[in-house]
Amino acid sequence: MFSRAYKAVVTLPPLLWVTVFLLIPYLLMFCYSFWSVSAEQTIVHAWRLDNYRELLRVGVYWQTLLRSMWIAGRVTLFSLLLGYPLAYYLSFHAGKWKDLLYQLVIIPLWVSYLVRAYAWKTILGSDGVLNTLLQYVHLTKHPLEFLLYSPFAVVLTLTHIYTPFTFLPIYASLEHIPGNLVEASQDLGASPLQTFWRVIVPLSVPGVLAGATFAFVLSLGDFLAPLLLGGPSGIMISNIVVSLFGAAYNWPLGAAIAFVMMVLVVGLLFLSERLEKKWSFS
Amino acid sequence: MELLMRAAGSPVKGTRWLGLYAVAVFAFLYLPIAVLIIYSFNGEGVGGFPPHNLTVGWYRTLFADGAIWDSVINSVLVALAAVTIALAFGVPAALALDRAQFPGKALFRRLVLLPLILPGIITGLSLLMLFREADVKLSLLTIVLGHGTALISVATTEVFAGLQKLDRAQEEASLDLGANYWQTFWRITIPNLRLSIIGAALLIFTLSLDEIAVSFFLIGRDNTLPLEIWGRLRRGITPEINAISTIIFVFSLIAILLWYHLRFRSDGQTEIAAELVEAAVQGD
Numbered sequence: 001m002f003s004r005a006y007k008a009v010v011t012l013p014p015l016l017w018v019t020v021f022l023l024i025p026y027l028l029m030f031c032y033s034f035w036s037v038s039a040e041q042t043i044v045h046a047w048r049l050d051n052y053r054e055l056l057r058v059g060v061y062w063q064t065l066l067r068s069m070w071i072a073g074r075v076t077l078f079s080l081l082l083g084y085p086l087a088y089y090l091s092f093h094a095g096k097w098k099d100l101l102y103q104l105v106i107i108p109l110w111v112s113y114l115v116r117a118y119a120w121k122t123i124l125g126s127d128g129v130l131n132t133l134l135q136y137v138h139l140t141k142h143p144l145e146f147l148l149y150s151p152f153a154v155v156l157t158l159t160h161i162y163t164p165f166t167f168l169p170i171y172a173s174l175e176h177i178p179g180n181l182v183e184a185s186q187d188l189g190a191s192p193l194q195t196f197w198r199v200i201v202p203l204s205v206p207g208v209l210a211g212a213t214f215a216f217v218l219s220l221g222d223f224l225a226p227l228l229l230g231g232p233s234g235i236m237i238s239n240i241v242v243s244l245f246g247a248a249y250n251w252p253l254g255a256a257i258a259f260v261m262m263v264l265v266v267g268l269l270f271l272s273e274r275l276e277k278k279w280s281f282s
Numbered sequence: 283m284e285l286l287m288r289a290a291g292s293p294v295k296g297t298r299w300l301g302l303y304a305v306a307v308f309a310f311l312y313l314p315i316a317v318l319i320i321y322s323f324n325g326e327g328v329g330g331f332p333p334h335n336l337t338v339g340w341y342r343t344l345f346a347d348g349a350i351w352d353s354v355i356n357s358v359l360v361a362l363a364a365v366t367i368a369l370a371f372g373v374p375a376a377l378a379l380d381r382a383q384f385p386g387k388a389l390f391r392r393l394v395l396l397p398l399i400l401p402g403i404i405t406g407l408s409l410l411m412l413f414r415e416a417d418v419k420l421s422l423l424t425i426v427l428g429h430g431t432a433l434i435s436v437a438t439t440e441v442f443a444g445l446q447k448l449d450r451a452q453e454e455a456s457l458d459l460g461a462n463y464w465q466t467f468w469r470i471t472i473p474n475l476r477l478s479i480i481g482a483a484l485l486i487f488t489l490s491l492d493e494i495a496v497s498f499f500l501i502g503r504d505n506t507l508p509l510e511i512w513g514r515l516r517r518g519i520t521p522e523i524n525a526i527s528t529i530i531f532v533f534s535l536i537a538i539l540l541w542y543h544l545r546f547r548s549d550g551q552t553e554i555a556a557e558l559v560e561a562a563v564q565g566d
Contacts, residue, residue, distance in 0.1 A: 001454060006463045007382035014375035014434070015390060021431040022393050025408030032411055082307045089304040093297050101304075103542065108311045110534040112492045114508050115527040118515060119314035122321060122328040122524075129317055133331035160314065163307070168556040169563075192296070210563040214399065221401020224494065228515060238403045245407060245499070255411070262404050269399065272563060 026262070032255035041249060051256035061240065061257065068236040071155055072220040076166075078159040079215045080208065083166035087207075088200075091174040102171070109164045117225050120157045124148040124229070149231025157229055158219040165218075166211030173207025174200070205279040213272040217265050237261065315531065322524035340521040350526060353510035360426050360506055361490035367430025368486050369479065372437025377471075379438070380445045395439070397432035398562035402495025405432055410499045421502035428500045429490045436489065437482045439561045444478030477544055484541050488534060 034047045055061045086105065094101050108116070123129045126143035134140040147153060177200060185195040223238035230236070237257065244254030321328055325335025344350060378384070379391055397405045409428050410420075418424060452474070456466040472479070494508040501509055507530075511523060 001457065002381050003463065007378070007384075010374040011378040011382045011384055014371040014378060014394075015384075017371045017431070018375075018390065018393055018434070021409065021412070021427060022396065022405075025405075025412040026396075028411045028415065029404070029408045082310065085300060086304050086307045089297075089300045093300065104308065105311070107535065107538065108315060110488065110538055111315055111531055112508065112527065112534075114492075114494055114511055114515075115318065115530065116314055118511075118519070118523060118527070119318040121515075122519070123314060123317055125329055127327075128329040129321070129331055132329060136331050160310065163311065165559055168559050172556045172560070210560050213563045214559050217399055218401055221403055223403055224498075224512075238401065241403060241407070245410070251411070255407070258404050258407055262400065265400060265404075269563060 029255050029262070030259055032252050033259045035252040035255075037250055037252060043251065051253045054253060055256060055260065061237075064235060064240055065237045065257075065260070067151075068220055068238075071151055071158070071234075071236060072216045074155050075158040075162060075219040076212050076216040078155070079162045079166040080170075080212060082159070082163045083211060084170055084204075084208065086163075087167050087171040087174055091171060105164050105167055105171075108160075113161060114224065116161060117157050117228050120153065120160065121148065121229055124153050124156075148229060149234065151230065151234045153229040153231075154222075154225050154234045154236070157225045158215075158222060161225075162215035162219060166215050169210035169214075170204060170207040173204045177203045202279070206276045209272050209276045209279070213268060217268060220265070221261060318524050319528050319531070322521050322528045324521055324524075328519050328521055328524065340525040343520075344522050344525045344529075347522065349505075350507070350510060350522075353505045353507045356422055356504050357491050357507040360422055360429060361487045363426040364429035364433055364490040365483050365486045367426065368433040368437045369483060371430075372434040372482070373441050373475075373479065375434060375438045376441035376445060379442055395435050395562055398435045398558060402432075402493070403499070406496040406499035409496070413500070419502065420500055422504050422506075424500040424502065425497050425506060428496045429493055432493075432496055433486045433489060435562075436486050436558065437479075439558055440478045440482040440485070441475055443557060444475045448474050481541060481544055484537055484544075488537050491530075492534075 032043075033051055034049070036044045036046065036048065036050060038044050090098055090101050090105075121128070124147040125131070126145060126148065128148065130147060131140070131143040134144070135142075181199055181203070182195060185199045186192075190198065220236075221238050223236060223242050226234045226236045226239050227242075230239075238261075241254045241257050241261075244250045244257070320333055322340055323336045323338065324330070324333040325337040325339065326333070375390075375394060379387070384390075406428065409424070409431075412418075413420065413424055448471075452470050453466055456470045457463070461469070492508060493506075494512065497506055497509055498512075505513065507526075511526065514523060
C-alpha cells in the first residue's frame with residue numbers, strides 16, 4: 001500500500017541519524033579501547049590490546065567490577081522483594097483502590113533521580129534526619145556513622161530508585177494472567193499457596209525477568225549515587241571510568257572498561273530475552 | 283497445629299499481612315520525598331530532628347538566585363530542542379518499523395532502544411568521543427544532540443504502539459480517494475496518532491529536564507538544572523536545594539496529571555512507563 005518513495009522518506013532520515021549519533025559513537029568507543037595516550041597527553045591511534053591486558057593485570061579494576069555487580073545484585077534482589085508483593089497485592093487484593101495505588105507507585109518515578117539521592121543523603125548523614133531522630137528519642141547517643149558513605153547507602157538509594165521500575169513489568173504480567181486460570185486452579189482443589197506457586201509465579205516470570213534486568217543493568221552502571229553517598233568503600237566501576245576520562249586522563253583505558261560494561265549489559269539483555277521467551281505462555 | 287497452619291494460610295489473614303507490607307513499601311517510597319519537602323521549610327538546615335524555625339526563607343533565597351534560574355532556562359531550552367529532535371526522527375522511525383522492510387531493520391530497532399537500557403555513562407562517553415574526534419566544542423548544543431538521540435527511543439516506542447491501534451482502512455481510503463501520501467500523512471496518520479505524539483512529547487520533555495548521566499559528559503560552560511544542583515551538592519548543601527527540588531516535584535506532578543488525563547481519555551489500560559521498561563529490556 002505504501003510506495004517505495006514513502007518508505008525511503010520515513011526510513012532514511014532516522015537510519016542516518018541513529019547511525020551517526022549512536023552506531024558510530026558506540027563503535028568509536030570500541031576503537032578508543034585499543035588506542036593509548038602518549039607522554040604529551042595526546043591520543044595515539046595505534047591498535048594494541050594493552051588496555052585489556054591492564055584490566056586483567058590490575059586487581060582494582062575487576063575487583064571494582066565485581067563489587068559493582070554485587071551492589072547491583074543486592075539492589076535487584078531488594079527491588080524484587082519490595083516490588084513483587086506490592087504488585088501482587090495491587091493486582092489481586094486492592095479492589096477499588098487499584099488504580100489510585102498504581103498511580104501512587106508511579107509518582108516517585110518522576111521525582112528527579114538526583115533529588116532522591118540527595119534526599120537520602122540528608123536522611124542518612126551524621127547530622128541527618130535519621131541520626132538526629134534516633135538521638136532525640138534516646139535510642140542512640142552518638143550518630144551512627146555507617147549509614148552514609150557506605151555501600152549500604154548506595155544499595156538503599158538505588159533500591160529506592162529501581163523498585164517502581166521492577167514493580168511495573170511484574171504488575172503488567174500479573175494483570176495479564178487470565179482470571180479463569182486462577183479459578184480453575186482453585187476449583188480443582190489447590191490451596192491459595194499452591195495456586196500462587198504453581199500458577200501465578202510461573203506466569204509472572206517474564207515480568208520478573210524484565211524488572212530484574214532493568215534494575216541490575218542500570219544500577220550496575222550508576223556513578224552518581226556512589227559519588228554522592230558511597231564514600232571510598234562504595235566506589236563502583238563507573239566511578240573509575242569517570243576518573244579515567246577526567247583527572248586521570250586515560251580515555252582509552254576508560255573506553256576499554258566502558259566497552260566491557262557494554263558487552264556485559266548486552267549479554268545480559270540477550271540472556272534475559274532468551275529466558276523470557278522460554279517462560280512466556282502466549 | 284493444623285488449625286494454626288490453616289489460620290496462617292487463610293486468605294483473609296494473609297491478605298492483611300500483605301496489605302501491611304504494601305503500606306510499608308509505600309512508606310519507603312515516599313519517605314525521602316516527604317523529608318525533602320518538609321525540610322525545604324526548615325530554618326535550621328537540611329537535617330536535624332525535629333525540624334524547627336519553619337520558614338519560607340529558602341524559597342526567597344531561591345527566587346533571588348540568578349544562577350539557578352539561568353540553569354532552569356537552559357534546561358527548558360534543551361528539553362524543547364530534544365523533544366523536537368526526538369519527534370522529528372522518532373515518528374518516522376516508528377512508521378519505518380511498522381511499514382517498511384529494509385536490511386538491518388532488527389539491528390536498527392535494537393539500536394534505537396539501546397539508550398533506554400544502557401547506563402547513561404556509556405551513551406554519554408560515546409558521544410563525547412564522537413564530538414572530540416569531530417572537533418565539536420561542548421555546549422548546550424551537544425547536550426541537545428545527546429538528549430534528542432537518546433530519547434528517540436521514547437517517541438518510537440510510543441508512536442509504534444499507537445500505530446498498532448490505528449485503523450488502517452482510513453489511510454487506505456484516503457489514498458484510494460486520490461489524496462497523495464503527504465496529504466494522507468498530515469490529515470489521517472498524524473491526527474490519529476495525536477495522543478501518542480503529545481504523550482511522547484510530554485514524557486521526553488520531563489525526562490530531558492531530569493537527565494544527568496549523559497549531560498554530565500557533554501556539558502560546556504552553561505549548566506542545565508540537574509548539573510547546577512550537582513555542582514552545589516558537592517560544595518555543601520542547604521535547604522535551597524530542597525526548595526528547588528520541591529518546585530520541580532510539583533511541576534512533574536502537574537505534567538503527570540496532564541499525561542494521565544490524556545491517557546485516560548484514549549484508553550485507561552496501556553501504560554507507557556511499563557511499555558518502556560519492557561521495550562527497553564526486550565528490544566521490541
